[in-house]
Amino acid sequence: MGLLDFFKSKKSAGQDGGPTVDKNTQRLARVIADKHAQNYDRMEAIQQAAGLGTAESAAALLKRFPYYVEPSITDQEEKEVAFRGVVAAGEQAIQPIRDFCVRAESLTWPMKILHEILPEDRYIDELLVVLKRFDTEYIKNAEPKVQLIAALEGRKRPDVLETVEQFLEDFDEPVRFNAVTSIFSQESESSTAALCRALIAEESVRVKNRIGEGLMTRGWTVPEELRADVGRSLPSGYRLEGGVVKKSH
Secondary structure: OOOHHHHHHHHOOOOHOOEEEHHHHHHHHHHHHHOOOOHHHHHHHHHHOOOOOOOOHHHHHHHHOOOOOHHHHHHHHHHHHHHHHHHHHHHHHHHHHHHHHOOOOHHHHHHHHHHOOOOHHHHHHHHHHHHOOOOOOOOOHHHHHHHHHHHHHHOOOOOHHHHHHHHHHHOOHHHHHHHHHHHOOOOOOHHEEEEEEEEHHHHHHHHHHHHHHHHHHHHOOOOHHHHHHHHHHOOOOOOOOOOEEEEEO
C-alpha cells in the first residue's frame, strides 16, 4: 500500500464534497460506547481518543459517561481519562457537549467539563444554551433540567433569572422546586410577581412552602393585584399582612 492509499484508508470524504469522516475515531467511538467490551480494550480506546483533541474525539469520549461498569474503580478511572480527553479538545468540544446534553440522562460530567474549559461567564452562557433547548412540558427524565437549574443557583445575571422563571410552570415538581430556589438566589425583588403567580397555581405543598418562606425572609412586597389570591394560596403557617408574607402566630 502506498502512502496516499494509507491516508485514504484512515479518512474518507463524504459524498458531494462533504466533511471528511475519521474512520479511526469512529472505530474508537464504537469501543468506548460498548459497556460489554473488555475493560482493557475500552481503556485503550479511551486513551487513544483522549490524545486526539478534536471535536470528533470529544464526541466519542462523551459516549463513556452514560453507563457504569464494575468494579467501581475501573468505572471511575475510565471516566476520568475520558474527562481529561474532552477537556483537552477545548472549545472544539462545546458543540458535541451541547448535542450530548440533549439526550443524556445526567449532566454531571458534561457540566464538569464545561466548567473546566470555560471562564465563568461563558460557562453560564453554555448552561443557558442547553437549558433553553428544554421546554416545560412532560419528559420522561427531568433530571437534566433539575441539574441545569441547580447549577445556575447563585449565579446572578438578568438572563439567568429570565430563563429560569419560565420553569416555574414546568410539569415536573422537582424542576419547579429548584426553579424557585434558583430564583430566590438571584435576590431580585423583580421576580416577586412571577413567584406569586407560581404560588397561586401551585399544587405541591413543598413548592408552596419554599415560596412562602422565601417571600417572608426577604420581606418582598406582593403586588396589590395579586394579594387576594396570594393570601388564599399561602400554605399553613404563613399569612399576608400589608402586602408582606409573615409567619402565622
